[in-house]
Amino acid sequence: MNWNWSHVDDFMPLFWDGVELTLKALLFGTLIAFSLGLVWAVAQRSEKKWIRWPVTVVTEFIRSTPLLVQLFFLFYVVPEWGPSMSPLTTGIVGLGLHYSTYTSEVYRAGIEGVPAGQWEAATALSLSKRRTWTAVILPQAVRRVIPALGNYVIIMLKESPQMAAIGALDMLGQAQGYSQATFTYEAISVVGVAFIVIAYPASVLLRVLERRLVR
Amino acid sequence: MMSSEFFGNWFLPGVWITVQVTLLSAALAFVIAFPIGVLRTSRLWIVRFLAGAYFEIFRSTSSLVFMFWIAFTVPPVFNISFQPMFAGVLALGITYGAYASEIVRGALAAVPPAQREAGIALNFTPLQRLRRIELPQAWPEMIPPFNNLLIELLKGTSLVSLIAVGDMTFAGDLLRLVKNESAPIYTLLLALYFVFAFILTRGMRLLERHAKKRIGQTPEKTSLFGGMRSKSAIDAVTGTGGAK
Numbered sequence: 001m002n003w004n005w006s007h008v009d010d011f012m013p014l015f016w017d018g019v020e021l022t023l024k025a026l027l028f029g030t031l032i033a034f035s036l037g038l039v040w041a042v043a044q045r046s047e048k049k050w051i052r053w054p055v056t057v058v059t060e061f062i063r064s065t066p067l068l069v070q071l072f073f074l075f076y077v078v079p080e081w082g083p084s085m086s087p088l089t090t091g092i093v094g095l096g097l098h099y100s101t102y103t104s105e106v107y108r109a110g111i112e113g114v115p116a117g118q119w120e121a122a123t124a125l126s127l128s129k130r131r132t133w134t135a136v137i138l139p140q141a142v143r144r145v146i147p148a149l150g151n152y153v154i155i156m157l158k159e160s161p162q163m164a165a166i167g168a169l170d171m172l173g174q175a176q177g178y179s180q181a182t183f184t185y186e187a188i189s190v191v192g193v194a195f196i197v198i199a200y201p202a203s204v205l206l207r208v209l210e211r212r213l214v215r
Numbered sequence: 216m217m218s219s220e221f222f223g224n225w226f227l228p229g230v231w232i233t234v235q236v237t238l239l240s241a242a243l244a245f246v247i248a249f250p251i252g253v254l255r256t257s258r259l260w261i262v263r264f265l266a267g268a269y270f271e272i273f274r275s276t277s278s279l280v281f282m283f284w285i286a287f288t289v290p291p292v293f294n295i296s297f298q299p300m301f302a303g304v305l306a307l308g309i310t311y312g313a314y315a316s317e318i319v320r321g322a323l324a325a326v327p328p329a330q331r332e333a334g335i336a337l338n339f340t341p342l343q344r345l346r347r348i349e350l351p352q353a354w355p356e357m358i359p360p361f362n363n364l365l366i367e368l369l370k371g372t373s374l375v376s377l378i379a380v381g382d383m384t385f386a387g388d389l390l391r392l393v394k395n396e397s398a399p400i401y402t403l404l405l406a407l408y409f410v411f412a413f414i415l416t417r418g419m420r421l422l423e424r425h426a427k428k429r430i431g432q433t434p435e436k437t438s439l440f441g442g443m444r445s446k447s448a449i450d451a452v453t454g455t456g457g458a459k
Contacts, residue, residue: 064408064413066370066374067370068376069387070405073401077402080398157277159279160277164279165377172277172280172283179287185288188288192276192277200275203275
């Protein structure tokens with residue numbers, strides 16, 4: 001067994017750069033996933049078929065295809081028609097779009113969990129559709145699903161290294177770059193350990209939160 | 216446009232490798248999931264702890280990083296070498312095996328305790344109880360979350376392209392480099408993954424109906440497309456939703 005700790009030391013400055021980029025992608029990706037997911041979920045309950053159907057098909061399609069291929073698509077194909085984006089931006093859009101289709105399922109469960117009486121009460125008070133959603137249904141639906149949404153932050157963190165494939169220098173991208181430049185292999189282990197160190201406490205925390213919020 | 220020569224030489228073999236990687240890593244995950252899931256319901260805390268640790272570790276790592284680690288770190292450190300495909304299947308199988316063990320555990324926990332007690336009363340050994348009483352009842356519960364997980368695994372196989380396994384994503388990447396063409400190839404790729412996911416979902420539905428009929432439950436009717444996946448795989452994986 002040959003292992004050289006000095007490579008681990010040398011890699012650390014690059015590693016922190018990677019952490020910064022990973023966290024940036026995670027933050028903005030989460031924002032997109034959480035807000036767009038809500039849009040999908042509400043649109044899927046629309047009475048109009050021409051809204052409901054396309055949304056169902058699109059979200060089903062996005063959910064059934066790999067994030068990696070979607071990232072390639074956004075990075076290599078979309079610029080042929082429109083704007084070209086930096087690797088980080090592509091990563092953010094890709095993560096956000098992909099996981100918005102998952103969070104929409106979470107919101108949907110939350111919305112379905114709101115008792116039917118609440119809808120009827122809103123109708124009885126002759127609230128507009130908009131007010132029914134914003135003042136009655138969504139505040140109750142969203143509170144319930146916060147822990148489940150938190151799970152997707154962890155999952156997005158774990159899937160974010162795929163950005164490295166389109167050249168975003170996240171934790172894994174930095175490790176790859178360092179390893180290839182120096183013909184060493186220790187850097188990837190640092191990244192692997194980093195994921196356990198971040199993700200495990202986060203998931204424990206979520207479970208505690210869940211026990212508190214959902215009862 | 217894509218030439219037929221490219222199709223035969225690169226793309227079709229890539230499709231076949233994707234199928235192979237999916238089936239092999241699903242088989243490995245399945246083989247891992249059952250013992251680990253059963254051990255997680257053990258009455259000895261140390262057994263429970265070790266099996267649980269396996270789940271927690273692989274739930275907390277990124278499968279891509281783990282795959283890179285197996286492919287690029289393990290060979291030089293331990294002085295061994297293997298094919299990239301072996302590394303990919305191993306990484307996917309171990310990761311998804313951990314997720315699947317959670318499904319097995321959840322489904323076993325959902326079998327009414329009286330069933331286990333009845334087995335004890337009949338003087339069944341623990342293994343007989345598992346085989347004759349608990350697993351047959353838990354099995355239909357497992358199929359829907361397994362179905363979700365299988366789709367996630369299918370999508371996960373695209374990662375093997377990054378460790379130079381020639382699956383269909385890799386073939387697509389190659390075409391982009393060689394022919395400088397991306398729109399048709401990535402569109403085709405996305406469509407293919409979707410079709411594969413659809414076929415898997417349908418297949419698992421049939422399996423579920425069959426399993427439910429065998430233990431005398433009435434399988435629910437489903438439309439062809441409606442609610443292709445009601446719950447997402449990763450819910451099951453992280454312990455919210457999925458198997459109760």
